[in-house]
Amino acid sequence: MTVRVLFFAAHRELLGASETIVDLPDGATVGELVQALRARGAPWDLIPDRPAVAVNRKYADGSHTLGNGDEVAVIPPVAGG
Amino acid sequence: MVWSDVTTEPIEPGAVLGRVGGRSDGAVILFLGTVRDTNDGRPVSGMEYHGYEAMAQEQLAAIVVEASEIAGGAPVAAVHRLGALDLGEISVAIAVSTPHRGSAFEASRHVIEEIKKRLPVWKKEHYVDGKTDWVEGIQPMPETAS
Numbered sequence: 001m002t003v004r005v006l007f008f009a010a011h012r013e014l015l016g017a018s019e020t021i022v023d024l025p026d027g028a029t030v031g032e033l034v035q036a037l038r039a040r041g042a043p044w045d046l047i048p049d050r051p052a053v054a055v056n057r058k059y060a061d062g063s064h065t066l067g068n069g070d071e072v073a074v075i076p077p078v079a080g081g
Numbered sequence: 082m083v084w085s086d087v088t089t090e091p092i093e094p095g096a097v098l099g100r101v102g103g104r105s106d107g108a109v110i111l112f113l114g115t116v117r118d119t120n121d122g123r124p125v126s127g128m129e130y131h132g133y134e135a136m137a138q139e140q141l142a143a144i145v146v147e148a149s150e151i152a153g154g155a156p157v158a159a160v161h162r163l164g165a166l167d168l169g170e171i172s173v174a175i176a177v178s179t180p181h182r183g184s185a186f187e188a189s190r191h192v193i194e195e196i197k198k199r200l201p202v203w204k205k206e207h208y209v210d211g212k213t214d215w216v217e218g219i220q221p222m223p224e225t226a227s
Contacts, residue, residue, distance in 0.1 A: 006133065008131060008132075008133055008201070008203060009131050009203035009205070009215055010203070010215045052220055052221045052222070052223075054133070054136055054201070057133075057135055057136035057139050058136075058139075059199070059221055059222070059223040060223060061223040073133055073136065073201070075133070075201055075221060076203060076215075076218065077217065077218030077219055077220045077221075078197070078198070078199065078200060078201055078202060078203065078218045078219055078220075078221055079197075079202065079203050079204050079215075079216040079217070079218035079219070080130075080132075080137075080161060080173070080196045080197060080200040080201075080202030080203075080204075081114050081161075081172065081173055081193060081196050081197050081200075081202075
């Protein structure tokens with residue numbers, strides 16, 4: 001299955017990318033997706049080991065199971081207001 | 082009645098205030114967040130607000146519903162601005178009206194505190210010396226989000 005991963009703010013600048021597509025085995029979790037990204041090597045290993053993540057615009061923890069076509073966002077520490 | 086928006090348009094506080102209030106409400110409060118000229122002692126020249134706009138819309142909509150519930154179903158309106166803001170410009174506006182003042186302050190406080198904890202918005206400060214920096218934020222937790 002494939003998921004679309006979005007990046008924002010400082011992450012977007014560090015990675016030089018606002019999004020990427022990742023192929024994953026069926027049933028992969030958010031945590032496994034993060035590890036797959038980091039395993040790409042520099043600069044992807046700049047993504048934190050356990051970042052906040054949203055799946056389809058809702059916060060999800062590392063054990064959340066992903067589905068084909070999910071929109072996953074890696075959320076840097078937020079600073080609204 | 083609740084209302085919320087995340088927008089790149091300048092915020093009109095009077096329009097936000099106009100979304101709350103009623104004959105049974107004896108308290109109406111308006112909170113504005115504005116861009117300040119210093120942060121941690123560094124002179125600031127302006128602020129860039131970035132957001133995950135679709136999610137920010139949904140999160141802010143959920144936050145105002147919670148705030149309204151806190152205040153017994155009171156009208157709550159909140160708007161957050163994105164884009165490049167000058168000093169003194171309004172970045173966030175929150176209006177609440179209730180029969181008595183206590184729950185209005187409580188509901189307004191809930192909105193701004195939850196914005197700080199979980200709205201997917203980031204800000205990049207521009208300093209007078211020409212440098213820029215992302216403002217250190219708060220790691221949102223799944224269990225505090227709806």
